[in-house]
Amino acid sequence: MRRFVSTVVLLAAVYLLTLSSHDWVDLLFGLAFGTIVAAALRGRIAAAPGGARPPIARRVAGFPVFAGAVIFDVLAGTLDVALRVLGIRRLECPGIVRVPIGERSERGIAISALATTLSPGTVFVDVDGDDMLLHVIDASDPDAVRAKLQQFYDRYQRSVFP
Amino acid sequence: MTAVIADVLFVLGLLILTIGVYGVVRLPDTFTQSHAASKAGFLGVAFLLISASVEGDGGIIARAVLTITVLALTTPVAAHAVLRAARTRGEEMRSPGAVDES
Numbered sequence: 001m002r003r004f005v006s007t008v009v010l011l012a013a014v015y016l017l018t019l020s021s022h023d024w025v026d027l028l029f030g031l032a033f034g035t036i037v038a039a040a041l042r043g044r045i046a047a048a049p050g051g052a053r054p055p056i057a058r059r060v061a062g063f064p065v066f067a068g069a070v071i072f073d074v075l076a077g078t079l080d081v082a083l084r085v086l087g088i089r090r091l092e093c094p095g096i097v098r099v100p101i102g103e104r105s106e107r108g109i110a111i112s113a114l115a116t117t118l119s120p121g122t123v124f125v126d127v128d129g130d131d132m133l134l135h136v137i138d139a140s141d142p143d144a145v146r147a148k149l150q151q152f153y154d155r156y157q158r159s160v161f162p
Numbered sequence: 163m164t165a166v167i168a169d170v171l172f173v174l175g176l177l178i179l180t181i182g183v184y185g186v187v188r189l190p191d192t193f194t195q196s197h198a199a200s201k202a203g204f205l206g207v208a209f210l211l212i213s214a215s216v217e218g219d220g221g222i223i224a225r226a227v228l229t230i231t232v233l234a235l236t237t238p239v240a241a242h243a244v245l246r247a248a249r250t251r252g253e254e255m256r257s258p259g260a261v262d263e264s
Contacts, residue, residue: 014228016224017224017225017227017228018225018228020220020221020222020224020225074201074204074205075205077201078178078201078202078205081185081197081198081201081202082178082181082202085181085182085184085185085188085189085198086181086184087188091189091190091194091257091258092258092259093257093258093259093260093261094193094194094255094257094260094261095193095255095257095260095261095262095263096193096249096255096261096262096263096264097261097263098263098264113238113242114235114238114239117200117237117238117241117242118201118204118234118237118238119201120197120198120201120202120205121197123193123196123197123200123238123241123242123245124238124241124242124245125242125245125246125249125264126246126249126264128264133249133263133264135193135196135197135245137194137197139261140259140261142261142263
């Protein structure tokens with residue numbers, strides 16, 4: 001039920017942002033449309049299986065730090081890829097690297113995939129057994145790639161999307 | 163001052179998009195091309211939208227936030243789908259010294 005309500009609120013927010021309106025009539029329409037859409041998709045928005053999650057306050061508090069770290073990674077990664085595209089930095093040993101899933105839940109894997117793929121320089125390819133396969137623009141040291149991703153998970157993601 | 167900031171962000175957005183297209187032409191295989199194509203698209207468009215929002219129009223800011231959020235959620239999925247398909251088809255990695263731990 002909580003997930004259904006949060007989906008309706010999210011869809012209403014999208015409706016209001018699309019209209020760029022803060023009128024209460026639009027809010028009511030947004031909630032009504034949101035309820036219809038959420039009810040129609042009810043089978044698809046069931047809670048994802050997963051273990052124990054950190055308290056909601058800790059997750060909310062950690063989210064801005066996580067989002068900031070992702071944005072920093074996106075900017076730094078874009079610069080790196082741009083330099084390689086322009087030939088200023090050499091394109092050396094790109095390739096697919098295995099990264100252990102570790103303690104990540106199903107949602108944690110999805111968020112890790114989203115965060116690493118959004119940042120230029122790494123693209124999530126697939127899950128293979130207990131590992132994620134990532135294509136990395138510089139895979140000359142796969143262990144360093146694994147260590148960096150694990151450090152990112154431990155420092156920023158674990159407390160928000162374990 | 164806001165006009166200058168908007169201009170700088172706009173030019174930066176166009177520059178990132180152009181580099182992305184150049185990367186698709188220049189990089190040697192699907193795997194590396196996807197880095198240039200997908201992510202440059204996201205950040206380039208994000209800069210263009212932020213540039214349009216700098217003037218402070220509430221309606222434009224709301225739609226820019228929505229568009230950037232949707233792009234942030236969909237661009238990685240598209241890149242993942244392309245690379246997964248390339249791997250499934252056995253696409254060759256033609257980059258020098260390519261690593262394959264799969």
